[in-house]
Amino acid sequence: ETGVTQTPRHLVMGMTNKKSLKCEQHLGHNAMYWYKQSAKKPLELMFVYSLEERVENNSVPSRFSPECPNSSHLFLHLHTLQPEDSALYLCASSQDIGTVALGELFFGEGSRLTVL
Amino acid sequence: AQKITQTQPGMFVQEKEAVTLDCTYDTSDQSYGLFWYKQPSSGEMIFLIYQGSYDEQNATEGRYSLNFQKARKSANLVISASQLGDSAMYFCAMRERSNSNSGYALNFGKGTSLLVTP
Numbered sequence: 001e002t003g004v005t006q007t008p009r010h011l012v013m014g015m016t017n018k019k020s021l022k023c024e025q026h027l028g029h030n031a032m033y034w035y036k037q038s039a040k041k042p043l044e045l046m047f048v049y050s051l052e053e054r055v056e057n058n059s060v061p062s063r064f065s066p067e068c069p070n071s072s073h074l075f076l077h078l079h080t081l082q083p084e085d086s087a088l089y090l091c092a093s094s095q096d097i098g099t100v101a102l103g104e105l106f107f108g109e110g111s112r113l114t115v116l
Numbered sequence: 117a118q119k120i121t122q123t124q125p126g127m128f129v130q131e132k133e134a135v136t137l138d139c140t141y142d143t144s145d146q147s148y149g150l151f152w153y154k155q156p157s158s159g160e161m162i163f164l165i166y167q168g169s170y171d172e173q174n175a176t177e178g179r180y181s182l183n184f185q186k187a188r189k190s191a192n193l194v195i196s197a198s199q200l201g202d203s204a205m206y207f208c209a210m211r212e213r214s215n216s217n218s219g220y221a222l223n224f225g226k227g228t229s230l231l232v233t234p
Contacts, residue, residue, distance in 0.1 A: 042120070043207070043224040088159055104151070105222060107161035 003027040006091050006108035013081065014116050021076040021111045023091030031097045032074040033105065034066060037088040049074060050097045081115045088112050119143065120208050120225035127230050129198045136183070137193040137228045139208030145169075148212045150191040151222060152182065155205040164206075167191060198232045205229050 004025045013019050025032065034046040048056035049068040063085075065077040074091055092105040121140045129135035141150065152164040167175045167182045175182045183192040195202055206229075209222040 040226065042118075042226050043209075043222075045222075090159075090161060092161070104163050104166060105161070106163070107153075110159035112159070 004091060004093055004106050004108035006089075006111050008111060009109065010112045010114075012114045012116065013078070015081060015083070017081075018077070018079040020078065021089055021091075021113075023074040023076075023108055025072055025074075025091075025093040025106070027093055027106060029093040029095050029106070030071055031094045032068060032071070033092040033094075034074065034076055035090040035092060037090055037110070039087075043090065046076075048097065055097065078113075081113075083115050086113055086115045118225075119212075119223040120210055122208055122225035122228050124228045125226075127228055129195075129230065129232055131200060131232055131234050132197055134194060134196045135198055135230065137195070137206050137208075137230065139191045139193065139225060141189050141191060141208070141210050143189075143210065143212050145212045148210055150182070150184070151209040151211070152180070152191075152193045153207045153209060153224075154202075155207060155227070157204070161207070165193070195230075200232050200234065203230060203232045 007022045011019060030051050032049045036044045036046055045058045046060045047054060047066045052068045052071055063080050067075040088110040090110045091108045094105050119142050123138055127135060148169045150167045154162045154164050165175050165177045165180045165182050167184045174184050179196045181194045183194055191208060205227045207227045208225045211222050
């Protein structure tokens with residue numbers, strides 16, 4: 001139990017569907033992140049939120065839309081995805097951002113997304 | 117350009133033996149942090165160990181130690197007395213102060229798959 005919970009754990013969707021991934025952290029952290037993990041590629045940072053404000057959008061296509069209603073919850077809304085978007089989507093949180101030493105990220109178990 | 121390089125896609129080690137997982141990094145910053153994470157088949161990324169660029173001593177956490185060679189820009193993970201439960205993917209990561217695109221998060225390597233055999 002890491003304190004970061006992601007749902008659903010597995011999701012299969014068609015290219016015309018709209019779905020959402022949910023992340024919840026129980027650690028009292030101020031920063032939350034979405035990462036994408038594709039096969040044989042390094043983890044790719046997608047979005048960073050600090051105190052519910054988006055501080056980074058790492059050139060992610062608009063078919064991915066993040067939402068952070070409060071510091072404990074982070075969503076990733078998905079629509080008109082492509083098969084190449086199939087991957088493991090990992091949510092993470094940290095106490096704060098901006099300080100190198102405070103780099104410890106706590107990850108959820110990920111949402112395995114398959115786009116048909 | 118790849119910031120973190122892990123040259124070993126897969127490694128085998130016998131139970132109770134020690135194993136070293138390689139990691140080299142690329143940065144022009146003086147202040148940075150290096151991390152190792154373990155990812156079992158469940159998918160969760162588990163933090164193992166942290167080394168700050170100004171730390172003079174190698175970091176240790178239980179059976180994990182980080183062999184930090186700053187001049188060579190390497191941060192190898194050493195696992196002593198391997199256990200069957202150590203079988204997983206291992207990722208090296210770096211956080212830099214001046215990376216304006218990802219200044220708030222970690223850059224990860226491609227990972228090394230470790231298999232511990234009885």
